[in-house]
Amino acid sequence: MKNIKFPEGFKLGVATASYQIEGLPLADGAGPSIWHRFSHTPGTTYNSDTGDIACDHYHRYKEDVALMKELGVKAYRFSIAWPRVFPYGKGKINLKGMDFYDRLVDELMDAGIEPFITLYHWDLPATLQDEGGWLNRDIANWFADYADFVFQKLGDRVKHWITLNEPWVTAFVGHLFGEHAPGMRDIYAAFEVVHNELRAHSKAVKAFREENLEGEIGITLSNHSQSPASQEEADITAAQVAHEYVNYPLFLNPIFKGDYPQHLLSVAKEYMPKAYEQDMDEIKEDIDFVGINYYSGNLVKAEPNAPFGIKNVDRGLEKTEMGWEIYPQGLYEILTGVQKNYAPMKIFITENGAAFKDVVEDGEVHDDKRIEYLKAHFNQAYKAIQDGVNLKGYFVWSLMDNFEWAKGYSKRFGIVYVDYETQERILKDSAKWYANVIKNNAVEAE
């Protein structure tokens, strides 16, 4: 069997997020987050699931770090729950909450695993939501102050920082589709959130630079490759609009070029916040890397009556348990697109993985489909490196099964199975496969 080998120093890691795994969201003086509030509101999540216990990682972090060490992972991407550190989002500091992350970072360092920290993975302090949350322009300062505090506490050991995870999802799934916290349905709000997220991101980057710490900072963006359903001009334009609306251009154009992407503005300018142009110079700010999350692709058709004139059509590809098309070549398209348009110094795939129906048989989980999925995507990442993309690492989503937001615990993304009754962790076949990939820094070629 032929192998493809990743460059030396390539960071093969795993990723998680605070509310999805930690449990005990109110422990040791933490304040409630919007996800705590949302998941406790009837009818918001599958089975009324909440993050109250999740994977009990808050208690079991040592065991989980040991598991990562056993797998040989080089890097671990996790997020900090803002309301553990600032229970009200600003003002009063909760050192006990900060201590948890301090201990976690030490544990990782002892295990030789590099921490990559996401500062915001959707658990906004609920009291900030009471002041408008991402719709309040002051959030740029609230976020930068929180980030700065964390930089000061952990910046001696942590060398990779991600400001926001998937700001598109916060804006649109949380403020237009109403499926995520805070559960709003208002398109003007969604675009205002995008803008304030960008302002908050840039302020945090500036705060990081002012600390003069050794290390790198970037942002993580969600992506679904968007292919036109035909070579007709209308479909090509629709795919381009979809791409600029849901993918990296919505955020990277402002960050790298100081403007929103043109195809998107042509259909959505009316939704942009008043005088948004005045903030663009401040938003444009050098970052050290771009984080790319990629799971699936869409086939796009022009549909004049649909929002923004775009409609997804089913092309009959195999889907994961999330109902997402498996389209590995889309990862290549996204990576090469980022490289070509913005030439960032570094790119990391900060999430890639799949939910499948996992069954425990005699204490084992034979998740061949997940292995196949990962292998195909690793091959596309390799191809992108060969073609000049500055890809420096790859984080599998997720280390372990966890709270999949509105879908609760019904979808399993982990390479480690979690028995939620007993909290037992079971290495799926994909975890054993990945351990081997890491050991050899190589994947079977396809």
Ligand code: IFM
């Ligand atoms: O679980 C999520 C994660 O929090 C953000 N990116 C997509 C994952 C799978 O839906």
